[in-house]
Amino acid sequence: MVGQDSLINRVKKTIKKYALLKPKSRILIGVSGGPDSICLLHILNQLKDEYKLQLFAFHLNHQLRGKESDEDEKFVKQFCQKLKIPCQIKRAKVRKYAKQKKLSLEQAAREVRYQLLEQTRKRLRCDGIALGHNANDNAETVILNLVRGTGLTGLCGIPPIRDRIIRPLLEIERDEIMQYLINNKLTYRVDKTNRNPKIPRNFIRTKIIPQLKKLNPRLIETISKLSNILRQEDSYLNGLTDNVIEQIRKERSKPGITLDNKLFLSYNLALRRRVLKSLLPTLGYDKIEQILKMSEEKTVGTIQLTKDLFARQEYDRIYLGKKVPIPINQAIPIPIGKSSLIKDMGIEIEVKLKSKIDLNSVKVDKNTEVFDYSELAPPFYLRYRRPGDRFIPFGGQEKKLKEVLIDDKIPRRVRLCLPLFCDTKGILWILGGRRSARAPITPKTKRFLLVRIKQWKDQTPRTV
Known part of the structure; x- marks a missing residue:
C-alpha cells in the first residue's frame, strides 16, 4: 500500500x-x-x-x-x-x-x-x-x-x-x-x-x-x-540532426529548402533519415525511403510527397518543398537615381548614374554590377525569363538564356523565377548571377551605371 x-x-x-x-x-x-x-x-x-x-x-x-x-x-x-x-x-x-x-x-x-x-x-x-x-x-x-x-x-x-x-x-x-x-x-x-x-x-x-x-x-x-x-538518446540525436541540417542546407525560402546532396550522402544513413524526418515531420516511412533512394542514385527526377509537397533531385542538390508558381511576366520599369521596391519579386533595387566611380571601392559581386552607360539603351526594367530569350555571358558567346542557365546547373523551378535586369536591347544582368558582355567598363568609360540589390527576400532562392 x-x-x-x-x-x-x-x-x-x-x-x-x-x-x-x-x-x-x-x-x-x-x-x-x-x-x-x-x-x-x-x-x-x-x-x-x-x-x-x-x-x-x-x-x-x-x-x-x-x-x-x-x-x-x-x-x-x-x-x-x-x-x-x-x-x-x-x-x-x-x-x-x-x-x-x-x-x-x-x-x-x-x-x-x-x-x-x-x-x-x-x-x-x-x-x-x-x-x-x-x-x-x-x-x-x-x-x-x-x-x-x-x-x-x-x-x-x-x-x-x-x-x-x-x-x-x-x-x-x-x-x-x-x-x-x-x-x-x-x-x-x-x-x-x-x-x-x-x-x-x-x-x-x-x-x-x-x-x-x-x-x-x-x-x-x-x-x-x-x-x-x-528520450535522452533522442534528444542527443536531435542535436546532431540540427547540426547536420545546418551543414548541408544550401538555401531556405518560403517554398522550401535545398540540400547539398554530396554532403548529405557523406553522413550515416540513420542521420540522413532523421534529417528528412526533421524537415518533413508529417511524412511516412515509405516517402522518406523514396527520397533516400533518389538521393543515393543521384537521378534527376521528382517525387510527389503530398498534394502540395514534392522532392526533386536537381543536379548535385535536393529540393524539398512546394512547387514555385510561374510568375506573371510583366516588365517593371526601374528609374535611375532612386531605390525601387518590387514587392511581387521581393526585391529592392537601386540604380545610380555616376560620372566618376572608384572601381576599387565598389564591390562587384552577386548583389552589384557596373555598366558603361553610353553602351546601354534605356529605359531599364526588371522581368522574368521569356521564350526565345538570348544572352551574351561576359567572356562568352551569345546563346539561348535557357542554355546558359542549364549550363550553370540552375534548376528549372529557379530558372522560371530569376529576375532579369534589362534595357530595350536585351538582358544586362541575371540578378544574383551572370552579367552580360554588353557595356563593359573600359578606360574610355565616362558615365557609369551602378546597379545594386539592396534586399532580396527569400521568395525565390538565388542559386545562379
Missing part, C-alpha cells in the same frame, strides 16, 4: 528531476474529474504552500455523453470549490469539430482540449499547464506507437515536460493513484467510454497489457525506464 506521504514525495522527486515547477508559479491544472486528474489536483494543492503556487483548474465539457458530461462538469466544479481553487469551465461541440476537420472523436477532443487549455493559460497568465498522465498512459502510448509503426521518437512515449505542459504523475502507476484516492477518501468520475475495446488505446489497456504483465509483472516500470533512456 502506498501512503500519502510516500506518493507525494515521489511526485516531488519527479518535479525536481525534470524541473517541472518553479517557486511562485501560476499553474493551470486540467481536470476531467477522473482518478488521475483528481489525484493531481489534490497533490498539487498539498504542495502549493511549499512551492508558493497559485493554482487554477480547467474543465472541458466535451458534450459527448449527454447527462454524464454535465454531471462531470458539476462534480469538478464542486470539488474545486471544496479546495478553494478557481475553476474555469468550458464547453465545446466536439462532434461538430470532428466532422469539420474529418477527425476521430478522440483526436478531435484532444485538439479542442489543448487549444482551450492554452487559450485559458494565456488569459490567466499562467506559467504552465499540469496534466494527469501517469506511467500506465505512457506504456499505452509506447505500445500504440509500436503497433502503428514508429521510429525512436515514438518509443519515447509521453514527455514529462513539453513547452509549457508538465506531467508530475508520469512516473506514478495507476494502481498507486487509485490507492492514494482510497487513502484520502477522494471520489472521482468514471468515463464509460474508456472501457470500449473498439478504441485502440482502450484495447491495449484492457486486453494487451494484462497479457504482457504475465511475462513481466513490472511491465509499466520497465517501459517507463525504457522511455526515459530513449
Whole structure:
C-alpha cells in the first residue's frame, strides 16, 4: 500500500528531476474529474504552500455523453470549490469539430482540449499547464506507437515536460493513484467510454497489457525506464540532426529548402533519415525511403510527397518543398537615381548614374554590377525569363538564356523565377548571377551605371 506521504514525495522527486515547477508559479491544472486528474489536483494543492503556487483548474465539457458530461462538469466544479481553487469551465461541440476537420472523436477532443487549455493559460497568465498522465498512459502510448509503426521518437512515449505542459504523475502507476484516492477518501468520475475495446488505446489497456504483465509483472516500470533512456538518446540525436541540417542546407525560402546532396550522402544513413524526418515531420516511412533512394542514385527526377509537397533531385542538390508558381511576366520599369521596391519579386533595387566611380571601392559581386552607360539603351526594367530569350555571358558567346542557365546547373523551378535586369536591347544582368558582355567598363568609360540589390527576400532562392 502506498501512503500519502510516500506518493507525494515521489511526485516531488519527479518535479525536481525534470524541473517541472518553479517557486511562485501560476499553474493551470486540467481536470476531467477522473482518478488521475483528481489525484493531481489534490497533490498539487498539498504542495502549493511549499512551492508558493497559485493554482487554477480547467474543465472541458466535451458534450459527448449527454447527462454524464454535465454531471462531470458539476462534480469538478464542486470539488474545486471544496479546495478553494478557481475553476474555469468550458464547453465545446466536439462532434461538430470532428466532422469539420474529418477527425476521430478522440483526436478531435484532444485538439479542442489543448487549444482551450492554452487559450485559458494565456488569459490567466499562467506559467504552465499540469496534466494527469501517469506511467500506465505512457506504456499505452509506447505500445500504440509500436503497433502503428514508429521510429525512436515514438518509443519515447509521453514527455514529462513539453513547452509549457508538465506531467508530475508520469512516473506514478495507476494502481498507486487509485490507492492514494482510497487513502484520502477522494471520489472521482468514471468515463464509460474508456472501457470500449473498439478504441485502440482502450484495447491495449484492457486486453494487451494484462497479457504482457504475465511475462513481466513490472511491465509499466520497465517501459517507463525504457522511455526515459530513449528520450535522452533522442534528444542527443536531435542535436546532431540540427547540426547536420545546418551543414548541408544550401538555401531556405518560403517554398522550401535545398540540400547539398554530396554532403548529405557523406553522413550515416540513420542521420540522413532523421534529417528528412526533421524537415518533413508529417511524412511516412515509405516517402522518406523514396527520397533516400533518389538521393543515393543521384537521378534527376521528382517525387510527389503530398498534394502540395514534392522532392526533386536537381543536379548535385535536393529540393524539398512546394512547387514555385510561374510568375506573371510583366516588365517593371526601374528609374535611375532612386531605390525601387518590387514587392511581387521581393526585391529592392537601386540604380545610380555616376560620372566618376572608384572601381576599387565598389564591390562587384552577386548583389552589384557596373555598366558603361553610353553602351546601354534605356529605359531599364526588371522581368522574368521569356521564350526565345538570348544572352551574351561576359567572356562568352551569345546563346539561348535557357542554355546558359542549364549550363550553370540552375534548376528549372529557379530558372522560371530569376529576375532579369534589362534595357530595350536585351538582358544586362541575371540578378544574383551572370552579367552580360554588353557595356563593359573600359578606360574610355565616362558615365557609369551602378546597379545594386539592396534586399532580396527569400521568395525565390538565388542559386545562379
